[in-house]
Amino acid sequence: MEAPKQQDTSYTQPNILDEWFVPKKANKDDAEAVVRPSVSYWKDAWHRLLKNKLAMLGLVCLVLLVLMAAFGPIIAPDSAKTTVLQNQNQPPSFEHWFGTDELGRDVFTRTWEGARISLFVGVMAALIDFIIGVTYGGIAGYKGGRTDHYMMRFVEILYGLPYLLVVILISVVLEPGLFSIIIALSITGWVGMARMVRGQVLQIKNYEFVLASQTFGTKTSRIIRKNLLPNTMGPIIVQMTLTVPSAIFAEAFLSFLGIGIQPPYASWGSMANDALPVILSGDWWRLFFPAFFISLTMFSFNVLGDGLQDALDPKLRR
Amino acid sequence: MATYLIKRFFAMIVTLWLIITLTFFLMHALPGSPFNDERNTSEAVQKNLIAHFNLDQPVSVQYIEYLKSIVQFDFGPSIKKSSQTVNDLLGRGFPVSFELGMVTLVVAILSGILLGVLAALKHNGVIDYLAMTIAVLGISVPNFVLATLLIQQVAVNWELLPVATWKSWRHMVLPTLALATGPMAIIARLTRSSMLEVLTQDYILTAKAKGLTPFKIVFKHALKNALLPVVTVLGALAAGILTGTFVIEKIFAIPGMGKYFVDSINNRDYPVIMGTTIFYSALLIFLLFLVDVAYGILDPRIKLHKKEGR
Amino acid sequence: MEKILQVKNLHVSFRTYGGEVKAVRGVTFDLHKGETIAIVGESGCGKSVTAKSIMGLIPNPPGKITDGKILFKGKDLAKLPDRELRKIRGADISMIFQDPMTALNPTLTIGEQIMEGIIQHHKIARSDARKKALEILELVGIPSPKSRLKQYPHQFSGGMRQRIVIALALICEPEVMIADEPTTALDVTIQAQILDLFRDIQKKTGVSIILITHDLGVVAQVADRVAVMYGGKIIETGTKREIFYEPQHPYTKGLLNSVPRIDIEDAELVPIAGTPPDLFAPPAGCPFVARCEYAMEVCDRIYPTQTLKGNEHQVYCWLQDVRAKTSFATKW
Numbered sequence: 031m032e033a034p035k036q037q038d039t040s041y042t043q044p045n046i047l048d049e050w051f052v053p054k055k056a057n058k059d060d061a062e063a064v065v066r067p068s069v070s071y072w073k074d075a076w077h078r079l080l081k082n083k084l085a086m087l088g089l090v091c092l093v094l095l096v097l098m099a100a101f102g103p104i105i106a107p108d109s110a111k112t113t114v115l116q117n118q119n120q121p122p123s124f125e126h127w128f129g130t131d132e133l134g135r136d137v138f139t140r141t142w143e144g145a146r147i148s149l150f151v152g153v154m155a156a157l158i159d160f161i162i163g164v165t166y167g168g169i170a171g172y173k174g175g176r177t178d179h180y181m182m183r184f185v186e187i188l189y190g191l192p193y194l195l196v197v198i199l200i201s202v203v204l205e206p207g208l209f210s211i212i213i214a215l216s217i218t219g220w221v222g223m224a225r226m227v228r229g230q231v232l233q234i235k236n237y238e239f240v241l242a243s244q245t246f247g248t249k250t251s252r253i254i255r256k257n258l259l260p261n262t263m264g265p266i267i268v269q270m271t272l273t274v275p276s277a278i279f280a281e282a283f284l285s286f287l288g289i290g291i292q293p294p295y296a297s298w299g300s301m302a303n304d305a306l307p308v309i310l311s312g313d314w315w316r317l318f319f320p321a322f323f324i325s326l327t328m329f330s331f332n333v334l335g336d337g338l339q340d341a342l343d344p345k346l347r348r
Numbered sequence: 349m350a351t352y353l354i355k356r357f358f359a360m361i362v363t364l365w366l367i368i369t370l371t372f373f374l375m376h377a378l379p380g381s382p383f384n385d386e387r388n389t390s391e392a393v394q395k396n397l398i399a400h401f402n403l404d405q406p407v408s409v410q411y412i413e414y415l416k417s418i419v420q421f422d423f424g425p426s427i428k429k430s431s432q433t434v435n436d437l438l439g440r441g442f443p444v445s446f447e448l449g450m451v452t453l454v455v456a457i458l459s460g461i462l463l464g465v466l467a468a469l470k471h472n473g474v475i476d477y478l479a480m481t482i483a484v485l486g487i488s489v490p491n492f493v494l495a496t497l498l499i500q501q502v503a504v505n506w507e508l509l510p511v512a513t514w515k516s517w518r519h520m521v522l523p524t525l526a527l528a529t530g531p532m533a534i535i536a537r538l539t540r541s542s543m544l545e546v547l548t549q550d551y552i553l554t555a556k557a558k559g560l561t562p563f564k565i566v567f568k569h570a571l572k573n574a575l576l577p578v579v580t581v582l583g584a585l586a587a588g589i590l591t592g593t594f595v596i597e598k599i600f601a602i603p604g605m606g607k608y609f610v611d612s613i614n615n616r617d618y619p620v621i622m623g624t625t626i627f628y629s630a631l632l633i634f635l636l637f638l639v640d641v642a643y644g645i646l647d648p649r650i651k652l653h654k655k656e657g658r
Numbered sequence: 659m660e661k662i663l664q665v666k667n668l669h670v671s672f673r674t675y676g677g678e679v680k681a682v683r684g685v686t687f688d689l690h691k692g693e694t695i696a697i698v699g700e701s702g703c704g705k706s707v708t709a710k711s712i713m714g715l716i717p718n719p720p721g722k723i724t725d726g727k728i729l730f731k732g733k734d735l736a737k738l739p740d741r742e743l744r745k746i747r748g749a750d751i752s753m754i755f756q757d758p759m760t761a762l763n764p765t766l767t768i769g770e771q772i773m774e775g776i777i778q779h780h781k782i783a784r785s786d787a788r789k790k791a792l793e794i795l796e797l798v799g800i801p802s803p804k805s806r807l808k809q810y811p812h813q814f815s816g817g818m819r820q821r822i823v824i825a826l827a828l829i830c831e832p833e834v835m836i837a838d839e840p841t842t843a844l845d846v847t848i849q850a851q852i853l854d855l856f857r858d859i860q861k862k863t864g865v866s867i868i869l870i871t872h873d874l875g876v877v878a879q880v881a882d883r884v885a886v887m888y889g890g891k892i893i894e895t896g897t898k899r900e901i902f903y904e905p906q907h908p909y910t911k912g913l914l915n916s917v918p919r920i921d922i923e924d925a926e927l928v929p930i931a932g933t934p935p936d937l938f939a940p941p942a943g944c945p946f947v948a949r950c951e952y953a954m955e956v957c958d959r960i961y962p963t964q965t966l967k968g969n970e971h972q973v974y975c976w977l978q979d980v981r982a983k984t985s986f987a988t989k990w
Contacts, residue, residue: 047956048981049955050954050955050956050959051954051955051956051976051979051981051982052954052955053952053953053954186359187359187362187363187366190359190360190363190633190636191363191366191367191629192587192590192591192628192629192632192633193587194587194588194591195591195625195628195629195632196370198591198613198625199370199371199374199621199625200374202613202616202621203374203375203377203378275488279490282490282492283490283492283591283595286492286595287594287595287598287610287613287614288610288613288614289613289614302492302493302496305496306496306599309496309499309500309504314500317496317497317500321489321493321496321497324490324493325485325488325489325490325493326488328487328488328489328490329484329485329488332484332487332488333484549760550755550756550757550760550761551760551761551762551763551764553715553755553761554755554761554762554763554823554826555763556715556747557713557715557747557748557752557753557755557827558747558748558752558774558775558778558826559744559745559746559747559748559749559775559778559779560744560748560774560775560778561744561778564774564778568766568774569763569766572765572766573763573764573765576765646765647764647765648764648765648810648812649764649810649812
């Protein structure tokens with residue numbers, strides 16, 4: 031059809047043509063338009079995480095920290111690796127990038143050796159929490175009823191114990207060292223994870239899609255693998271990401287009190303503790319570097335955890 | 349409410365008993381501890397120990413007697429100084445630690461709530477970003493790091509405030525600041541997110557539709573609801589502050605309970621470790637109980653579940 | 659009849675990340691003293707936004723009244739600063755929200771919540787406010803109001819809570835009450851009771867009511883006049899009788915056909931196919947064109963002009979144009 035004068039449909043009274051009063055031709059666009067491409071849950075969550083600048087900053091920092099923990103001690107200048115007693119308490123220099131301590135050891139090298147211990151403690155604590163917590167909480171939630179009742183009573187009592195006090199007590203009793211710390215951190219640390227997993231499992235167990243697969247006679251193991259695990263994975267990952275910094279903090283706290291990592295090994299906490307007597311004399315680098323990297327690590331894990339929480343929350347999905 | 353309180357009280361006693369038992373048997377299982385080994389203690393101390401812990405009796409009797417003495421608030425002797433008991437240490441150190449802890453708690457709660465509310469009201473504004481930056485930093489920087497940095501900058505470099513000890517209000521500023529920043533950050537974040545959620549609730553719209561002033565809407569209708577989740581974390585925060593006093597008192601050489609506790613750990617003064625751990629646990633568990641009671645008072649819905657149950 | 663509230667050519671937009679949503683695009687209607695006007699439409703048609711604009715409750719940002727007037731007692735509410743608007747909100751115009759379970763503050767007693775409105779506006783003593791609250795609770799049918807003043811919202815059932823919400827809205831004796839889906843969240847039997855209450859209150863107090871609903875059953879029970887909204891515009895308005903018995907717009911007809919009726923035997927329920935228009939880019943012509951079985955070329959291009967079918971009965975549809983009569987001679 032032809033529109034002789036204009037196609038303009040502006041708001042001033044346009045010319046209305048008689049031939050427009052005819053039934054409209056069917057237009058494909060009008061019928062049930064806009065179908066969004068379906069994106070899988072994990073892909074969608076990943077895209078949301080990528081958009082979160084702070085969380086990405088945290089992730090990048092963590093990757094760098096891990097790389098430095100792995101290769102930091104290797105890339106230090108060779109001359110810095112031998113301990114020379116005369117070089118004690120040197121400020122940062124071309125040779126000793128982060129200065130030296132009272133025994134003439136290179137702070138740069140020790141910082142990254144400390145990073146290995148801090149990160150190891152954090153990751154191990156999170157892994158043990160994961161294994162015990164998911165198993166315990168999963169069984170309690172899935173079995174339900176009496177089993178659940180008694181299992182959760184026990185958890186509640188443990189939950190009432192003051193975490194760091196128990197950790198201190200265990201650390202005092204055990205031979206001081208890396209594995210004692212990890213044991214002390216895990217002995218009640220899994221309780222939070224168990225509570226969370228149990229809650230999730232209880233909730234998901236009653237969803238229609240789980241009931242549906244039960245009516246089809248699906249095996250329990252398959253229901254756990256295919257239905258329960260994928261749906262609880264989000265909160266579990268978030269919880270683990272937030273466990274790591276609290277474990278790193280607890281280790282630093284113990285080491286700072288002198289019941290954590292013992293010499294000659296170093297962790298960021300023990301390095302900060304060793305630096306305490308010398309800060310009054312102005313040897314700032316002794317404290318600054320371990321302190322900075324503890325804070326950076328805690329910051330990175332915390333913002334990444336927050337970002338993951340936002341990204342993995344299905345309620346926010348649009 | 350009454351049955352709920354009784355239940356909670358009972359759970360509190362069980363937890364406490366568990367802590368005492370755990371501590372008792374851990375200390376006795378320890379090789380080289382004075383409970384098994386008499387070599388590294390002086391004679392006077394040894395007598396004290398045998399008398400107080402009934403070491404000449406079988407373990408079961410020792411345990412019962414120990415429970416009895418704890419119930420009577422008798423935490424036993426020190427093995428490093430024969431003339432001193434844990435009760436002496438508590439009497440001297442606890443008031444100082446209590447002062448530090450309370451001031452910190454008040455500062456953290458007030459500033460945290462203020463920061464959180466401001467951030468929520470100016471959502472996505474400059475104040476919001478500033479408040480949340482402070483909050484993230486506060487959570488990321490451990491208190492002992494903050495404490496040492498503060499000493500180095502404020503006390504040593506700028507010479508504004510004293511480096512250590514606990515004498516006047518000027519001595520209190522840095523320790524309180526170092527200890528309060530972490531809990532403040534947690535409260536600020538929680539208050540903010542909870543406030544943001546509450547502000548979208550229908551009853552806020554109802555309050556607006558009544559023509560109330562923004563001030564009344566925020567402080568009468570929103571804040572109380574927004575603070576309910578904050579109350580639930582107060583117990584954990586108190587625990588954090590309490591353990592925080594260990595390092596803060598050590599760093600600032602404050603003669604509080606925390607410092608004695610750390611010293612006793614480093615000296616392996618086992619009866620003191622044991623007594624102090626139990627004392628602290630009791631304190632914290634009691635605080636958690638108080639928080640639960642407070643929550644029940646603040647949220648009228650809790651009461652109902654127990655009383656009228658509709 | 660006296661016109662108490664006039665809405666003229668109201669436009670409301672929301673700025674979102676996806677662009678500007680034009681939620682209300684030129685709504686005009688009058689509210690007369692003592693009458694009930696129902697604004698009907700499906701979700702997203704702009705009826706709630708219209709109601710909230712009158713109260714100045716559009717969150718800004720992102721929302722904004724971009725054009726139009728809301729005239730009340732010689733004042734234009736659309737341009738009034740918030741401080742002035744606050745004096746009117748709750749006092750002269752009040753509002754009731756959809757869900758009584760969430761509309762009351764769970765941590766304040768209902769007495770406090772009822773009284774604070776009148777204390778705010780009339781600066782009266784608490785004892786007087788209490789007396790007034792008791793009166794109003796009696797009016798909305800809460801038994802033994804004295805003991806219930808001290809109770810919290812969770813101690814009331816859903817229907818009782820909605821009565822309390824109505825009490826809050828009535829305490830200052832407003833001239834206009836806006837009810838946004840007041841019965842949607844309630845059981846059917848409770849719905850009927852609440853609608854009875856509305857009629858009763860109107861008889862006793864003479865309040866004018868704007869009723870926002872998607873439920874034609876509710877409209878049939880309480881409305882005097884009806885405005886049908888679609889895609890941010892009012893597409894037909896008239897008395898209840900005109901809208902129910904002589905609907906002119908295909909959308910109004912569709913709405914009526916999608917509701918079960920007992921007055922017509924063997925009436926078939928016909929759903930309206932499709933979904934409402936995208937208000938990010940509202941169509942230049944009639945918003946209903948994509949779902950209208952009588953759509954013409956003109957409908958796509960130009961918004962229909964007003965056709966008067968009676969004193970009050972107005973419709974915006976090109977089918978009313980003489981030129982359309984021939985095109986659908988057989989069907990229409």
